[in-house]
Amino acid sequence: MKLSKCIEPLMDYTLSGDGDPDITHLEIDSRKVQPGALFFCISGTQLDGHQFAEGAEKLGARAIVAEKPIQVKVPVIYVSDTRRALAVISDYFYGQPSRKLHMIGVTGTNGKTTVTHLIKAIQDHAGLSTGLIGTMGIKYNGKEVPVANTTPESSLLQKEFRTMLDNGVESAVMEVSSHALHQGRVRGIDYDIAVFTNLTQDHLDYHETMKDYLYAKSLLFSQLGNTYDTDRLKAAVLNEDDAATETLKHMTAAHVLTYGIDHQADLKAENIRITSTGTAFDLVIKNKRWPVHMKLIGKFNIYNVLAALSAGYLKGLSVETMIEAVEKVEGVAGRFEAVRGGQDFTVIVDYSHTADSLENALQTIKEFAQGRIITIAGCGGDRDRTKRPAMAKTAVKYSDLAIFTSDNPRTEDPEQILSDMEEGVKGEAYKKIVDRKEAIYYAVRQARVHDIILIAGKGHETYQIIGTDKIDFDDRKVALEAIKERYEA
Numbered sequence: 001m002k003l004s005k006c007i008e009p010l011m012d013y014t015l016s017g018d019g020d021p022d023i024t025h026l027e028i029d030s031r032k033v034q035p036g037a038l039f040f041c042i043s044g045t046q047l048d049g050h051q052f053a054e055g056a057e058k059l060g061a062r063a064i065v066a067e068k069p070i071q072v073k074v075p076v077i078y079v080s081d082t083r084r085a086l087a088v089i090s091d092y093f094y095g096q097p098s099r100k101l102h103m104i105g106v107t108g109t110n111g112k113t114t115v116t117h118l119i120k121a122i123q124d125h126a127g128l129s130t131g132l133i134g135t136m137g138i139k140y141n142g143k144e145v146p147v148a149n150t151t152p153e154s155s156l157l158q159k160e161f162r163t164m165l166d167n168g169v170e171s172a173v174m175e176v177s178s179h180a181l182h183q184g185r186v187r188g189i190d191y192d193i194a195v196f197t198n199l200t201q202d203h204l205d206y207h208e209t210m211k212d213y214l215y216a217k218s219l220l221f222s223q224l225g226n227t228y229d230t231d232r233l234k235a236a237v238l239n240e241d242d243a244a245t246e247t248l249k250h251m252t253a254a255h256v257l258t259y260g261i262d263h264q265a266d267l268k269a270e271n272i273r274i275t276s277t278g279t280a281f282d283l284v285i286k287n288k289r290w291p292v293h294m295k296l297i298g299k300f301n302i303y304n305v306l307a308a309l310s311a312g313y314l315k316g317l318s319v320e321t322m323i324e325a326v327e328k329v330e331g332v333a334g335r336f337e338a339v340r341g342g343q344d345f346t347v348i349v350d351y352s353h354t355a356d357s358l359e360n361a362l363q364t365i366k367e368f369a370q371g372r373i374i375t376i377a378g379c380g381g382d383r384d385r386t387k388r389p390a391m392a393k394t395a396v397k398y399s400d401l402a403i404f405t406s407d408n409p410r411t412e413d414p415e416q417i418l419s420d421m422e423e424g425v426k427g428e429a430y431k432k433i434v435d436r437k438e439a440i441y442y443a444v445r446q447a448r449v450h451d452i453i454l455i456a457g458k459g460h461e462t463y464q465i466i467g468t469d470k471i472d473f474d475d476r477k478v479a480l481e482a483i484k485e486r487y488e489a
């Protein structure tokens with residue numbers, strides 16, 4: 001596409017330099033520039049992309065979008081916000097694919113990955129070919145592409161939507177993180193349905209207050225209903241049991257459908273029964289009742305299922321077909337995933353990395369625990385420090401033995417992260433083992449018949465980030481090795 005065409009959707013810019021080169025791709029990382037790129041200089045949280053403009057030019061960038069003066073020979077498009085320009089140009093460059101897909105965005109502190117997987121399972125089962133984007137990567141038509149971010153940058157998002165469309169995908173469901181909303185990675189995406197799971201404390205390193213965090217989340221709902229096609233229903237799916245829903249109702253011009261357990265809602269779960277192997281409940285919609293028996297465990301997963309069913313309901317899918325799909329779902333990798341090594345105690349790997357999700361996981365375990373509860377928990381480095389004492393407190397509150405260990409320390413001192421956790425449990429009993437592998441082995445050696453070990457925080461992750469190194473580490477594999485060692489000993 002000619003540069004002049006690429007920048008057609010920009011409202012306000014200044015062009016410097018001559019020529020109208022052909023642009024073959026859009027790029028924000030100078031290290032990935034190939035000849036033909038339009039390079040965007042992003043003022044980031046760590047680095048300033050403007051310093052890489054010359055490098056990008058050397059590698060073949062044919063034009064550059066910048067916010068402040070740069071010295072290059074290729075044409076420069078000056079804008080006030082390069083991330084905004086990136087979103088607007090990406091949408092246009094790839095032919096506005098989100099307008100042709102049935103688009104669902106899921107936001108909230110916890111449950112996004114689970115809800116998006118459930119929506120994909122439901123829609124695929126109902127014959128609606130669905131693409132998925134989120135923490136576990138990009139998936140459609142049996143193809144999987146790994147991603148670095150839960151919600152990728154706008155250029156990658158739009159490119160993937162285009163590929164999905166070209167490959168017969170009809171609907172795309174994606175996790176929308178608060179970082180992405182704040183940075184405008186999803187600007188220009190024409191969502192049909194926006195789903196809210198819940199709001200509890202996380203990411204206060206990035207968003208300064210809970211109010212700012214909620215504001216970022218609310219952008220998904222306020223941008224919904226800026227409708228391009230008036231024939232398409234635009235709807236917000238909101239959790240009636242979460243306090244933030246009241247605000248979100250005010251933020252959206254779209255139709256609202258609610259789900260809940262404790263409050264009256266459009267889709268409601270009643271008569272709940274939770275066991276260690278599954279969850280049963282009645283789904284109630286407009287006084288009609290359907291029994292649901294699913295393999296997913298826990299009250300929090302009922303919320304996730306209700307959210308997913310709500311999205312399908314708005315699409316007009318049959319409730320019976322949706323329930324069939326939900327009942328088949330085995331679970332999402334690393335979310336309440338049982339590790340089975342033939343041991344006479346239970347080991348569960350879970351991705352709870354906030355105080356609220358840890359509380360939910362542990363409350364669920366409490367409901368069916370026959371033995372002691374042993375919890376292994378840690379907190380990620382270079383992330384919200386204020387959640388650390390709260391997570392430690394939750395671990396100790398529900399456990400007979402709480403073991404604090406390292407999650408992904410990243411560039412922080414692992415000992416310091418543990419000290420931050422300890423602030424929340426002064427005078428309480430717990431054990432501290434910095435090395436995660438050692439902590440898992442210790443827990444497995446301590447377990448008695450019927451005990452339950454919860455290994456929280458890293459779920460599906462197959463790595464541990466220590467400093468800037470990413471080493472192989474999979475809680476599930478390490479637990480299996482520890483179980484093997486114990487039985488061989």
Ligand SMILES: CC(=O)N[C@H]1[C@@H](OP(=O)(O)OP(=O)(O)OC[C@H]2O[C@@H](n3ccc(=O)[nH]c3=O)[C@H](O)[C@@H]2O)O[C@H](CO)[C@@H](O)[C@@H]1O[C@H](C)C(=O)N[C@@H](C)C(=O)N[C@H](CCC(=O)O)C(=O)O
Pocket residue numbers: 028029030031041042043044045046047048049052148149150151152153177178179180
């Ligand atoms: C804090 C944060 O949101 N960081 C994201 C952000 O990076 P940034 O703005 O800080 O970028 P930077 O490192 O300062 O670099 C500035 C610019 O220089 C460019 N650069 C840099 C080096 C170079 O040699 N050449 C070059 O061109 C970079 O590509 C970038 O465009 O924009 C990047 C591009 O989109 C993201 O990959 C990056 O995610 C990092 C990896 C990250 O850890 N993000 C986390 C906090 C995050 O966003 N998480 C949420 C999920 C949270 C949840 O699940 O609730 C997510 O959506 O993933």
Ligand SMILES: Nc1ncnc2c1ncn2[C@@H]1O[C@H](COP(=O)(O)OP(=O)(O)OP(=O)(O)O)[C@@H](O)[C@H]1O
Pocket residue numbers: 108109110111112113114115135150175197198300301303304334335336350351352353356357358360361459
């Ligand atoms: N609806 C929910 N409410 C509270 N906790 C939940 C809910 N759903 C899942 N969890 C807990 O949160 C953990 C993470 O779930 P999931 O991966 O679905 O969330 P997420 O929002 O995608 O997380 P991330 O922000 O890391 O992408 C699970 O392992 C579980 O312990």
Ligand SMILES: N[C@H](CCC[C@H](N)C(=O)O)C(=O)O
Pocket residue numbers: 150353379380381383407408457458461
């Ligand atoms: N999306 C979350 C994932 C946290 C996972 C946890 N294992 C950690 O590293 O803190 C984040 O980036 O904050």
Ligand SMILES: [Mg+2]
Pocket residue numbers: 112113134135136150175
């Ligand atoms: Mg996720």
